[in-house]
Amino acid sequence: MRCARLILGMLLLGVGVSVQADLVPSPGQVDFGYRAVGTTSEPKATTLRNTGGQALSIVSITPATGVYARTGGTCGAPPFTIAAQSSCTLEHTFTPTDVTQFPQTHTVTLAGGSSVAFGLYGQGEVGYLEIFPTSLWFSSVAAGSTSGTLTATMNNIRSVPLVVVQMHTTSVPPGSFVRAGGTCPEPPFEVGGPGGCTVEFAFTPQAVGPASGSLNIMASSGTFVLFLGGDGAPEVPLFGDGFEAVVPVP
Structure with a gap:
């Protein structure tokens, strides 16, 4: 060239x-x-x-x-x-x-x-977002409790800026994944070329079993996706009589 x-x-x-x-x-x-x-x-x-x-x-x-x-x-x-x-x-x-x-x-x-x-x-x-990692996976988390956070980086790998117009989180069951921080502001905002920012998510399983979701990022140059997944575990083990196990206090 x-x-x-x-x-x-x-x-x-x-x-x-x-x-x-x-x-x-x-x-x-x-x-x-x-x-x-x-x-x-x-x-x-x-x-x-x-x-x-x-x-x-x-x-x-x-x-x-x-x-x-x-x-x-x-x-x-x-x-x-x-x-x-x-x-x-x-x-x-x-x-x-x-x-x-x-x-x-x-x-x-x-x-x-x-x-x-x-x-x-x-x-x-046009700007182009490269998301790393491409997905965030949360290992077993007790239903009804909230995990620690995991982080993904959104990097604009081109030499010109792009504008993030909207970011929308979806999940099945609803409410399983919640954005919990990161350096990316609320849209709309510009990502320089090259440049980047981070998003953090937490997992709150609504039921026992797998949950899936995504962060859908609508930008001036297209739509980009961060995939989300996790596994809801039973809240706490139960005794045979149905009472919850008591965790001893040290």
Whole structure:
């Protein structure tokens, strides 16, 4: 990927130098890097520098389309003139619409028909939660009592942030699993790229036997699941006459 960017930048710069040495775009390719899909970057500038000894007249510049938009700069709208040994700037923003690469080439045409080119490049990305462990299992816990807590970590492994919109716990029987802490705040909240936080759960079996559940995490880039499970044990052993066993006090 880096190699593709370098080759494209070299080709664009090579076109500028060989066709019209007096007008030099800098950089030859503006790299917006990774950007979260649907979000807009800060403007980045391309400088058009007249390195020659006489003014140059710019008659047209390929307009930005799709995910790129021109948002300012000092060059103004064509036609315009760049004085000798002077420069002006073109500013663009990047708003990716998908998880893919977005190369775009722009041609600056001068009076007389010669031209130079510069490029814009960016890549759309979405955050992705990697949950470890993928499930929390509570060994036998007496029905009606509450276990200690177990912890899972939610890591955003991508380079762009995501927003956790909602977290909802389900369990069978109902009420078996309760969130008991961790560093993740209540939704909505942002998980940086890369970054992460933790969730802690306790198990309160409502009956003797297995219980299952899940934490369903709805985020800006999709839905993620932490599985929960445990086994409810009898409350306390009973004597044959039906009375509860008394645990001696030391």
